[in-house]
Amino acid sequence: MGVRAVRRAPGGGRPPGPGARPFLLKRLLIEVPFVAFAVLMPFVAEGERVDVLGLSLSVNGLWGAWNVLAKGTLGVAASVLLASTTELRELLLGLQRLRLPPLLVQIASFMIRYGDVITDEMRRMRIARESRGFEARGIRHWGVLAKSAGALFIRSYERGERVHLAMVSRGYAGSMPVIDEVTASRAQWSYALALPFAALVVCLLGWTL
Incomplete structure (x- = not known):
């Protein structure tokens, strides 16, 4: 399963326009x-x-x-802008270029790739329970839910083992190959440096006021 891209902010890679402001402001409400x-x-x-x-x-x-x-404000704004304009795959490649331990990058990559698979497995198990008349209403049903969680863990573990063996048989040596090498343009560098520059201005104002 391929990596699903995070929804991009209106405007894509272009400078934020009027349509991007409501998009960003709604997500800044978490700071209230x-x-x-x-x-x-x-x-x-x-x-x-x-x-x-x-x-x-x-x-x-x-x-x-x-x-x-x-x-x-700066932290939330940076997180929102990063999640809104950068695909998950590009984010992982960026972390890899920043010399994050390869093992952590691979764990994050597989978590993103197979998160939907595990969620779909949970949905099928829930449908199977409900088709047999099961409905969790109290503590007495926790045993069934615990068994379902254990079965899900075993299935996920076995799936991970099969995927790992398949990757090793195809030459996997601890890191995923980079198919397309993408370099940042001057415009992208200017957009990326805008937020740190704003943070520097805020710090200078705090020291001088």
Whole structure:
């Protein structure tokens, strides 16, 4: 089973346009709990106080809120942009070029490749149980679910052994061959450096203010 590509942000490899903004903003909503926590920090933190617009705020709380907002926003934005514009296969190749241990790269690769296979196996087992009138309603049914989990583990293990033997018989030596060598263009480098540059600006503002 081939690697499924992550849904790309509107615009593909082009600079983000108006259609990409709602796409990214929706996924940045995961940061809302951290923003709420950061807003409360100046009010509940202890230490030196300062008056801002008639409100008594903690200096330590303000710095803590700034750290949470800056680091959280940059981290979430980087993750969303990476997942939205980079296919999983390209991401694994990038990790391999960054000298991540080959074993970890291969584990991640097989996890992505066969995640859907295991999920489909679970679905078939659930359908088989339901076709026999089984319905988990309480603790007394946990034994059946535990046996199903054990059977799924054994099937997955045996499948992994068969796949490994098939790969070894075809010359597998611990790393997957790179079929198409892709190099980044200047435009892609400029897009990639935009976020670290923004992080540097934020750090400089934090040191100077």
